[in-house]
Structure formats: structure tokens, C-alpha cells
Amino acid sequence: MARNTGDDDSAPTQDRVIARLLIDDIVAWRIPPGAWIREREIAARFAVSHAPVREAFRQVANIGLLKVVPWRGAFVIDLDQHAADEVYELWKALFGVACRLACAEMSDRDGRELMHRLVEYKDVTLRTENTFEHLNVSNRIGRFIAKRSNAPLALELLDRVALLARWQHNVYTNSYIETHGNEAARRSAALYETLCRHIVARDGDAADAAARALIGVTQESFEQALEEYKARHAKPRASRRRAKSA
């Protein structure tokens, strides 16, 4: 009678493929903030009708990168300094929830795997100053915790907020990498260690606090990068304006 409600293993439908590609395009700033996207344009690009495009728009809008307004279409969201604070606060809170739940949900076996990954992470930290690799391996730990927290809704919201954060600082990527590379890495390493220890010790409150501190490092790096970006771009703009009025 009831159909199989289980997990989806079939090939993805077109709307999901398109949504994925749109997300990539927006996060990578190939589509600028505030841009107005037309159905026909995207439909032509993927050689499909507009129906799947509409659904893709809705999916991207649900993640928060697109804003769909009736009869007017879809707009990429705008960059907003104030919203950055909100995103990072949410990120801290949601990652905290994931870690808190992980304390209760993780098996002892998962805990051992977590500590194993921590060792791997510290190795990378000591071996290289490559910030990309650094971010990569640290993200792996975060995702592992979130997955094992057995909290699908928290995981979904976490992915969403992390995506928004990534989009936000992709403008400042260069500054970010430079800034984050030096001292933040060491602080992160220490915080990851305390976080993992609290999780295997099943201390939810302490894990939550460590998680918040960890995202806080990223937040500080972002803010610092933003300042540097502003400082770098303050002069060119002023000169351009002067040239205009001359």
C-alpha cells in the first residue's frame, strides 16, 4: 500500500542537476550578487524547458542564495555586511548543536575514528603551511562530527549556513587565505583538539563551547580579511571618483 519512503537512489532529475550548477555558479561569483536571472536564459543554457528551471530556482531559493519574488522572477541575494554577522552567529550555534548531539549519538568506535582524524589533522598542520589543505582537512573533521550526530535537520541547516559563509567571503578569498594562514591555524588546531576530546568524553556543554570558539576563529579571520580588503580598495575607488568628477 504505502510506497517506499526510503532514501533516494535513482538518477537525479533535471531540476536537481540545474540547481546544483546554479549554486556552484553563484558561490563562485560567476553570477554576481543582485543579478536578475531569467527562466528562458537558464533554460536555453541547459537546453531544457522552463519547468525544471523553475523548480531549480525554488531549490536554490530555499538554500538562501536566490530570492524568488512572484511575477518578478529570481534574484541572486545581495552582499550585506550586517548579514555576515548573522551567518557566523548561526554557524556557531548550529555547529554547536551538532557537536552537542554528537556527544550523545557517537559510538565508541566513531569516537576512536574521530581521534584518528584529529591526529591526521595535526600532522597536516605541522607538515605544511598550505591553507587550502588545512581548511580541507579541518572541514573533513567538522563534517564527520555533523554526520555522526545523527541529526539530519541540523546537518542540512549547517550546510546551508556554511554555504552562505563561503559565498560571502569568496569576494575576499585572497585576503582570507593570507590572513587565515598564519596564526589562526595554530589556534584552530588547539581548539579542534579540545573539541574532539570533549566529544569523546561526551561533555555536551564543553563541546558546544569549543565548537563556537572554532567557528569564532574563522569569523575573526573573515573580519580581518574584510578590513584588509576595504583598506586595499578604498584608494582606487576614491581616485576613480575623482577622475569622474574632473
Add this chain to the structure above:
Amino acid sequence: MARNTGDDDSAPTQDRVIARLLIDDIVAWRIPPGAWIREREIAARFAVSHAPVREAFRQVANIGLLKVVPWRGAFVIDLDQHAADEVYELWKALFGVACRLACAEMSDRDGRELMHRLVEYKDVTLRTENTFEHLNVSNRIGRFIAKRSNAPLALELLDRVALLARWQHNVYTNSYIETHGNEAARRSAALYETLCRHIVARDGDAADAAARALIGVTQESFEQALEEYKARHAKPRASRRRAKSA
């Protein structure tokens, strides 16, 4: 050149109307958990084509009450004791973020209005034992804080989680009202007072903690109601099963 990206003031399109009504139906348990909903069925009910129904399904799915799986359709989510913990943890965290941000964002005027509402709330608490009215006025305070926190994304996620929580305990509504009415009201009142005081004092950490404690009261009431519900329904089921096997 660029179109009006501002707020939406036009009449809602059909898909949004349908989505709203579907949400109501699901939250009120007029559509049972796990139910499989067909496009044609809903389309016939609202005398529309299936296109707006599809979009409505996607919107409800984004809130989390519906799960859309390719080629198989839309299913109402299932009741899951484990998921309840997750929802309440998220609720605590998100309301905490809203209160934290409210500390920074609220004007002094907003703070005075908040304290005014607190007085109103305490009056209601003293005057009546009516739990509905009690929940109503307390929700008003929560929503006021969330709105003035100037954090649209947090507000959206908060609404979403609160809706899921409401759906979850709508099964046990009767027990919930009974349980919540007695002692929890007094605890909530004290916690609301400390929360508001921390907010006007702009102490983010303290406000966050108070917010968590406040949702914690609701969580405890829910869990207690769940226990009572289980106890009440344990016997009838057993007898029914015995009758079947006889």
C-alpha cells in the same frame, strides 16, 4: 535597469496559497504522518492544474514537513522520537542566536517596549491559569525579540523549527496543556524576566543562556507529556492486540 528587488506586496500566487493550506493541514494532523500525497488529488481539491501544486509541495518540503523524492512523489514526514530531541536542541540554539543578536541590534526604545511586554506577560501569568493565553502572550514576546534581532535568516530558521515542534507535540496536545499549565508557567515567567533583563543590559551570553533555559522548559513539558501519553495508550493497545489474537 534593475528591477525592484524589494519586499513582496503583490497578491500571493496560487502555489503559495496552496502551500499555506497544506502546512496547516499537516500541522493540524488532518493529513497523517507518512501519508503519500498525490499531485492530482491536491490539484482537484483546489481546482487548479498540477503545476502550482508541485511548487507548493517544494515549498512545504523546504520547511521540512514534506519529503519530495524523485519519481515517487511527496510524503508527509514521519513521527520520530529521536528527531524530537534534535528539534528542541535546534530551537534552543536558534532562539539563543536571536536573543544574542537582539542584544546588539535593539534600540533603547525597543528595549523599553520589551520590558512593557514583559509586564503585560507577568500580569497575564498572575491573573489566569489559562495555558493557551499563557502560551500566546509568551510567544508574542519571543517573536518580538526575534523580529527586532534584525536577523531574517535566523528568524526563518526559528519559525521553521518552531513549526516542526508544534507539529510534533500536536499529537499529545491534551497532555501537553495539562502538564504545562501548573508549574512550568511559573518557571517560564521567571526565565522570561531574566531573559528580557539580559537583553536590555545587552549581555549576549547571558541572554543566550536564558533563551536556552526557556525553551528547555517547553522541552521538559513535551517530554513529560509524551510519557503520560505513552502511559495512557499502553493499555488500550495491549487489549486490542489480545482481542486480535483471540
Add this chain to the structure above:
DNA sequence: AGAGGCATTATTATCGATAATTTTATTTTT
């Protein structure tokens, strides 16, 4: 010249029909 109204154009929303896929029922085989 500028403001306001009107027609034009472009775009989204909805519809009805067809294609692709899954589920259910039937038949066949062992």
C-alpha cells in the same frame, strides 16, 4: 520640458498534453 496615461514588450504563472518512471496486477515457469 516634464508628468501622467496608454500601448507595447518582456517575463512569469498556469494549463493541458506527452514522455519517463515506478508500482501494481497478471501471467508464465518451475
Add this chain to the structure above:
DNA sequence: AAAAATAAAATTATCGATAATAATGCCTCT
């Protein structure tokens, strides 16, 4: 009778076309 294969039915996904709406440019009037 049970299991596998097959056919039938039901359902979703996609398409192309039409209706509804918003933005744009033109024209008139002052």
C-alpha cells in the same frame, strides 16, 4: 504454490502553448 518475468495502470517529470502580470517606451497634455 512460489517465484520470476511481463504487461498494465498509475504517477511524476517535462514539454509547448496560453493567460496574467509587471516593466518599458511612446505619446499626449499641460
